[in-house]
Amino acid sequence: MCLTIPGKILQIKKNYALLQNSRGVRQINIQALSNIKIGDWLLATVDFAVKRIDYKEAKEIFKLLEGRAAQNLEDKINPQVKEILKTAQKCSLTQSEILTLLNIKDKEKEVLFSEADITRKTCLKDFICLHGIVEFSNYCQNNCLYCGLRCDNKKLRRYRMTQEEILKVADRACNKIGYKMLVLQSGMDFSYSDNDLVKLVKEIKKKCRCFLFLSIGERSLSFYKKAKKAGADGALLRFETSNKKLYQKIHPKNTEKGSYSARFNLIKNLKKLDYYIASGFLVGLPGQTKEDIANDILMMKKLGVQMPSFGPFIPSQNTPYAAKKAGDMDLVYKVIAIIRLLMKGARIPATTAMETLDPKARHRGLTCGANSLMFNLTPKKYAQNYKIYSNKIYSRDKKLEKLALFSSKESWKMIEKEFRKNIIN
Numbered sequence: 001m002c003l004t005i006p007g008k009i010l011q012i013k014k015n016y017a018l019l020q021n022s023r024g025v026r027q028i029n030i031q032a033l034s035n036i037k038i039g040d041w042l043l044a045t046v047d048f049a050v051k052r053i054d055y056k057e058a059k060e061i062f063k064l065l066e067g068r069a070a071q072n073l074e075d076k077i078n079p080q081v082k083e084i085l086k087t088a089q090k091c092s093l094t095q096s097e098i099l100t101l102l103n104i105k106d107k108e109k110e111v112l113f114s115e116a117d118i119t120r121k122t123c124l125k126d127f128i129c130l131h132g133i134v135e136f137s138n139y140c141q142n143n144c145l146y147c148g149l150r151c152d153n154k155k156l157r158r159y160r161m162t163q164e165e166i167l168k169v170a171d172r173a174c175n176k177i178g179y180k181m182l183v184l185q186s187g188m189d190f191s192y193s194d195n196d197l198v199k200l201v202k203e204i205k206k207k208c209r210c211f212l213f214l215s216i217g218e219r220s221l222s223f224y225k226k227a228k229k230a231g232a233d234g235a236l237l238r239f240e241t242s243n244k245k246l247y248q249k250i251h252p253k254n255t256e257k258g259s260y261s262a263r264f265n266l267i268k269n270l271k272k273l274d275y276y277i278a279s280g281f282l283v284g285l286p287g288q289t290k291e292d293i294a295n296d297i298l299m300m301k302k303l304g305v306q307m308p309s310f311g312p313f314i315p316s317q318n319t320p321y322a323a324k325k326a327g328d329m330d331l332v333y334k335v336i337a338i339i340r341l342l343m344k345g346a347r348i349p350a351t352t353a354m355e356t357l358d359p360k361a362r363h364r365g366l367t368c369g370a371n372s373l374m375f376n377l378t379p380k381k382y383a384q385n386y387k388i389y390s391n392k393i394y395s396r397d398k399k400l401e402k403l404a405l406f407s408s409k410e411s412w413k414m415i416e417k418e419f420r421k422n423i424i425n
């Protein structure tokens with residue numbers, strides 16, 4: 001068994017209880033919980049109680065653990081890692097503790113994934129959030145070294161969708177297919193005026209009952225205020241890296257407007273405007289260290305991000321980073337798991353970039369802490385030119401889409417089953 005497993009209370013003495021589980025009977029500290037009775041089922045990490053659960057939940061958790069590689073490892077993992085995973089139950093880790101987790105391998109890694117999966121299960125049940133993304137323009141005024149949409153990339157065939165085209169996609173997605181969450185994404189394209197975008201938001205919200213994210217880069221706060229009033233709900237704006245020097249290096253247009261502090265101030269201000277915040281970073285940027293990644297994780301927590309949005313760096317043709325190495329997917333899975341432990345209620349997507357590097361990424365991501373997917377709704381004729389990075393896949397799977405949209409309470413479980421079936425077939 002891994003560290004966190006269910007057990008039944010046999011006896012209670014003040015702050016301690018005797019807990020029976022598959023490891024036998026052990027004494028655990030129950031201080032964190034109140035009104036515990038003999039016969040109750042609890043989730044316990046090593047020697048302390050984390051959460052009261054019911055028998056049905058306990059059975060489901062055992063089932064979840066059955067198929068995992070982390071079984072029977074409790075006594076085989078490094079005591080320091082065990083201590084860190086115990087501490088993580090309190091949703092707080094230091095930079096150096098995160099760094100230790102980013103470096104673990106084999107058994108320890110399996111235990112980390114399993115801990116994150118149980119956290120997802122007990123905090124969020126088996127619910128998947130499915131987002132549909134519409135990449136409505138690939139024009140960009142920025143020149144980020146890593147991104148295929150950068151303005152210096154003259155080889156990219158550019159497109160812009162009209163308001164009518166965007167509205168048609170949104171209408172179909174929400175009113176015919178059943179999407180409840182949409183992301184409107186583009187490069188930083190100011191040929192759509194503030195008013196154009198506000199009007200678009202209004203019209204989408206008039207036609208579609210959906211949660212609407214804007215992912216359009218840095219615009220003025222007054223624009224974002226108007227868009228919020230018009231019905232926009234969320235803002236997806238990554239900070240890309242929390243390392244200021246690295247940020248400045250990869251974002252060469254460092255005018256006052258496009259600076260490190262402008263990006264962070266905007267994210268903070270969007271939070272104040274009550275936008276649901278999706279933000280995060282790239283894993284494996286050239287020049288990035290694991291210390292940076294640990295800081296990025298802490299930064300997400302500090303910013304109060306509700307939807308951590310991150311993925312591996314993937315080299316993109318016709319950019320200065322075309323020949324650089326892609327981010328390491330093993331590290332990405334660890335980042336998912338650590339974020340799940342630190343931000344228990346967060347919506348963590350398994351993203352397209354992950355799947356571009358590992359065809360099994362959706363399934364792997366969903367079993368190490370992720371609880372959300374993002375499918376592409378951009379018309380194919382345009383999507384093929386939304387080349388943020390090379391070999392970007394078109395991520396929409398109609399079978400999974402159906403499961404995620406129509407069986408929301410059980411969607412995680414059903415999707416996981418579907419993945420497993422495909423692996424076995």
Ligand code: 5AD
Pocket residue numbers: 146147148237238240281282311312313314315316353388389
């Ligand atoms: N690899 C992976 N992700 C990238 N993005 C941009 N370029 C790349 C790349 N080469 C991501 C950025 C941006 C999001 C829209 O796409 O993180 O915020």
